[in-house]
Amino acid sequence: MNYLHKIGCSLENLKGIRDFVRKALKAHVASEVTLNEIILALDEMCSNLMIHAHHCNPDHFLELTIDVSETGELIFEIIDDGVMFDINQFHEQAIDNLIHEKRKGGLGIRLVKSIMDDVQYLTRNGQFVCRMSKQLN
Amino acid sequence: MVHIKRLQEDGADILAIVGEIDASSSIELDLAIAKSVGEGFTKILVDCHALEYISSAGLGVFMSYIEEFRDKNITMVMYGMKEKVTNTFQILGLADLLHIRDTKQDAKKLLNELSA
Numbered sequence: 001m002n003y004l005h006k007i008g009c010s011l012e013n014l015k016g017i018r019d020f021v022r023k024a025l026k027a028h029v030a031s032e033v034t035l036n037e038i039i040l041a042l043d044e045m046c047s048n049l050m051i052h053a054h055h056c057n058p059d060h061f062l063e064l065t066i067d068v069s070e071t072g073e074l075i076f077e078i079i080d081d082g083v084m085f086d087i088n089q090f091h092e093q094a095i096d097n098l099i100h101e102k103r104k105g106g107l108g109i110r111l112v113k114s115i116m117d118d119v120q121y122l123t124r125n126g127q128f129v130c131r132m133s134k135q136l137n
Numbered sequence: 138m139v140h141i142k143r144l145q146e147d148g149a150d151i152l153a154i155v156g157e158i159d160a161s162s163s164i165e166l167d168l169a170i171a172k173s174v175g176e177g178f179t180k181i182l183v184d185c186h187a188l189e190y191i192s193s194a195g196l197g198v199f200m201s202y203i204e205e206f207r208d209k210n211i212t213m214v215m216y217g218m219k220e221k222v223t224n225t226f227q228i229l230g231l232a233d234l235l236h237i238r239d240t241k242q243d244a245k246k247l248l249n250e251l252s253a
Contacts, residue, residue, distance in 0.1 A: 011161035015138065018157075018190065036190070036221035037228070043192050047160040095200075095229065102204055104167075104197035107229060111193055114228050 001028075003066040007046065009054035017046050017064065024066050025074070029136065038074070038134060041115040044108035045078055045087075045130060053082045072136040076116075077129050084128045086121050087112060138162060141169040149180035149248060155187040158195035167198045174202075179211050180248050184241070186217035191225055199235055212236070212251045216244035 003024040007013050021039045029035040046062060054060040063079040087109045098106050112119060116132040123129065139156040150173045158166055173181050199215075206213060214236040218226075226232040236251070238244040 011159070014159045014161055014192075015157065018159075033221045033224045036224065039190075040192060040225060043159060047192070047194070051160070095231075095234075099200055099203045099234070102201045104163075104194070104201045107196050107200070108193035110229055111225075 001066075001068045005064045007062045007064060008058040009050040009060040009062060010056055010058040011047060011050060013050075013058075014043055014047055018043055020064070021066065025068070028068050028072075028074070034136070037115045041112045041132070042076060042078075044112050045132070048087070048108055049078065049080060049082070049085050049130075053080065053085045074134045074136065076132045076134075078132075079124075080128045080130070082128070084121060085130075087119060088121070139165050141165055143169065143173070146182075147245070149182050149245070150176070150178040151182045151184055153184035153187065157190040158188070158198075159190070159192045160194040163192075163194035163198050166195055167201075170198065170202055174205070174209070174211065179209070180252055181211065181213040182241070182244055182248060183213060183215040184217055185215055185219075185222060188218065188222055191222055196226065196229070196231055200231060203234060212248055214238060214244040214248045214251075216241050 005017065005020040007017055018039050021042050022035065025035055025038060042064065049062060050056055060082060065077045067075040090109055092110060093106055116134050118133045120131045122131060139154060139158050139162040142153040144151050152169050152173065216238045218237065236247055238247055
């Protein structure tokens with residue numbers, strides 16, 4: 001099964017992303033906790049791209065696709081015309097340091113890496129693609 | 138979209154979160170906590186019964202107050218979380234750094250113990 005959602009880069013659209021993912025996966029993911037984790041990871045990836053790569057310009061668009069395989073593997077792709085935002089290149093500060101510095105950011109990328117099995121980046125037809133996968137038990 | 142209701146009970150400020158906290162709405166949580174602190178409350182309860190979702194932006198708000206609460210002897214206890222919301226706090230271990238209880242009764246008990 002394939003699902004596609006096109007999103008303007010406004011943080012106001014994050015709710016729409018969550019609703020799309022929930023609707024697409026509710027028949028495939030039995031656990032509400034697991035479903036919420038997946039929604040969270042995609043929310044985090046999209047909000048990071050909106051903020052850091054597109055500066056929340058609503059005229060810029062991302063495409064989110066979900067592919068559900070027969071083996072229970074979920075493949076998510078965020079397709080982007082903008083600047084590649086590679087979370088694998090980010091240095092993660094220790095949480096103790098974030099607390100000491102009273103930082104509010106720095107947790108989203110950790111969540112994505114903790115939830116998804118794999119996060120890769122590739123280019124396709126001149127566009128950047130962030131490809132994430134998660135195997136359902 | 139989130140709405141935060143405030144009420145006071147037995148000297149504690151109770152923040153009841155209704156809705157979802159994400160990157161577009163976490164400022165509301167930040168403002169509510171800042172207001173509580175600014176008004177001098179040293180006991181804060183956070184009612185999460187109607188909190189349907191929280192992303193890293195909301196987690197980050199709670200995390201950013203940990204040091205300030207230590208410095209000012211402010212105690213905050215959260216309660217009533219749905220399992221999926223509790224899990225979000227647990228993924229990165231933040232549940233161990235914050236005070237979280239299942240019920241309001243347990244939260245008030247802990248609040249009073251920690252504030253004594």
